[in-house]
Amino acid sequence: KKILSTPMYDKRMELARRAFIFSTLTGLAYVDIMLLHPHHIGTNADGRRYIRINRKKTKIEAFIPLHPIAERILSLYNTTDDEHPVFPLPNRDALWFEIHELGVIIGKEDNLSYHQSRHSFGTFLISSDIPIESIAKMMGHSNIRTTQGYARITDDKISRDMDKLMERRKIQSIGEKTDNNK
Structure with missing residues (x-):
C-alpha cells in the first residue's frame, strides 16, 4: 500500500515504481514486462481489458484481466506502437537498483523484487477467493503445484x-x- 501512495519525483524511479506496481497487479515477471507490447493487450466483449502473453520462462500463456490501477498505469505508456514495448524500462541491473532504492525510500526492510511482486499477486488472489485454477492461468503456470508455491494462504x-x-x-x-x- 505504501508503494501506491508514494510517488517518486525522479522520472526513472517513478517508472520503476509504476512497473513494480503493475507487476504486483498482474503477476508478470520482469522479463515478461520487458517483452510486453501493445498487441498483448486486448478488450473482451464486455469491455474488460486484459493481457494475453506467453511467459518467457514457461512458454505457457498467461491470461490476466486488468485491475483498474494496472489499466491507469498502462494508459501512461505505449499502448499503440507495436514496434516498441509498453514500458521503456532500463536494463535489468539498473531497474533492480531502482527497485531496491524504492524499497529503502518506503521503509521496506527486505529488498523489493519482481519475484516478490509475483508472490504478492498470487497471495492477493487466493485471499480474494479466486480459484487456484484461475490463478494458475493468470500466472502462466501449467501445474497448480507451482501456483500453490506463489499463492500463500x-x-x-x-x-x-x-x-x-x-x-x-x-x-x-x-x-x-x-x-x-x-
Whole structure:
C-alpha cells in the first residue's frame, strides 16, 4: 500500500515504481514486462481489458484481466506502437537498483523484487477467493503445484474460510430444525 501512495519525483524511479506496481497487479515477471507490447493487450466483449502473453520462462500463456490501477498505469505508456514495448524500462541491473532504492525510500526492510511482486499477486488472489485454477492461468503456470508455491494462504484467509464454514453449518442446522418441526 505504501508503494501506491508514494510517488517518486525522479522520472526513472517513478517508472520503476509504476512497473513494480503493475507487476504486483498482474503477476508478470520482469522479463515478461520487458517483452510486453501493445498487441498483448486486448478488450473482451464486455469491455474488460486484459493481457494475453506467453511467459518467457514457461512458454505457457498467461491470461490476466486488468485491475483498474494496472489499466491507469498502462494508459501512461505505449499502448499503440507495436514496434516498441509498453514500458521503456532500463536494463535489468539498473531497474533492480531502482527497485531496491524504492524499497529503502518506503521503509521496506527486505529488498523489493519482481519475484516478490509475483508472490504478492498470487497471495492477493487466493485471499480474494479466486480459484487456484484461475490463478494458475493468470500466472502462466501449467501445474497448480507451482501456483500453490506463489499463492500463500494468510491467517486472515483461514479465519474467513472458517467463518464461512460456520455460517454454512448454522444455516444447515436452522434448516434441519425447520424440517424437524414439520
